[in-house]
Amino acid sequence: MQAWLCEDPVGVDALQWKELPTPQPGAGQLLLRIQAASLNYPDLLIVQGKYQHKPPPPFVPGSEYAGVVEAVGDGVTDFQVGQPVACLSGTGGFASHTLAPAALCLPLPAGFPAVDAAAFIMTYATSHHALLDRAQLKAGETVLVLGAAGGVGTAAIQIAKAAGARVIAAASTDEKCELCRSIGADAAINYSQGNLRDAIKEATGGKGPDVVYDPVGGDFAEPAFRSIGWRGRYLVVGFASGPIPSLPLNLPLLKGASIVGVFWGDYARREPQANAAMLQQLAQWYAQGKVKPVIDRTMPMAELKAAYAHMASRAVKGKLVLVND
């Protein structure tokens, strides 16, 4: 097998594409032939040694992937050789093969291509858990999505629309705003131009959004929170822009509003049955055409470093996916 090996987590440049012996699955494991692996934000942090989870080197990065079962380890009864699966295991995906814990693998229904499946679990599960569970979004409410053309942002637009909400997308370029409209956003704000509070006011008829979905943090958090509607819910999803913002606590008081934390990974660990039911609903929505990952582009697995550079340029719309021949 071939794999991108991280022997020293000091950054992307230190990764090496290596020939390694193909392993046999142990108890509870599957050997997968990887067809596609998507690039998620933590995949960058993990090779820089900056992610909360620090696997001992050497390790193969690549948190989320899809492929076909080539061998089944002892004790695994619910998967067969030849079966297509998707997996989010944190590492192992940037390779031709990997050993995946069977407990973390999802069998893929017919008609779920590997490229979409590799770009599905992290972003759609996060946005579903955030909007429908943490914020209790209702049909007819208005959602403002920041970083709306990114991975979790595009998923949030589609999920909010599937739930019957009105969606205002906010992103940094006109091109990204156009993409957001094309996947269902009712309005879009280019937040690199003009005053964000004025634009939100105009887009909501002065009422403010019921829910703000924020995976960006930084300078937009406070103006977005100041614009929220009465009984609004502000979803703290991530800090893609870098700085972790702080908010004066009089702001939630004045709006009867809530600041709501979102940590999908821990939700999946602590509430596995609820998470499994959610993933099942998302797979149904995919089959019904209600949600579909936005794929910026696919690139050959051997071009991982170029894919990382493209992600760092902030130009990606939706998801980047690495594919094996």
Ligand SMILES: NC(=O)c1ccc[n+]([C@@H]2O[C@H](COP(=O)([O-])OP(=O)(O)OC[C@H]3O[C@@H](n4cnc5c(N)ncnc54)[C@H](OP(=O)(O)O)[C@@H]3O)[C@@H](O)[C@H]2O)c1
């Ligand atoms: N809480 C959870 O459970 C959970 C789960 C998954 C991901 N996350 C977090 O959510 C955040 C977004 O993840 P993602 O997969 O959607 O990432 P992504 O695809 O890279 O999108 C992030 C968006 O943030 C915006 N952004 C603003 N400043 C940026 C900067 N300096 N560098 C890069 N992007 C910048 C960009 O949109 P504009 O150019 O339009 O501003 C970009 O589209 C990450 O912090 C991730 O760790 C949290």
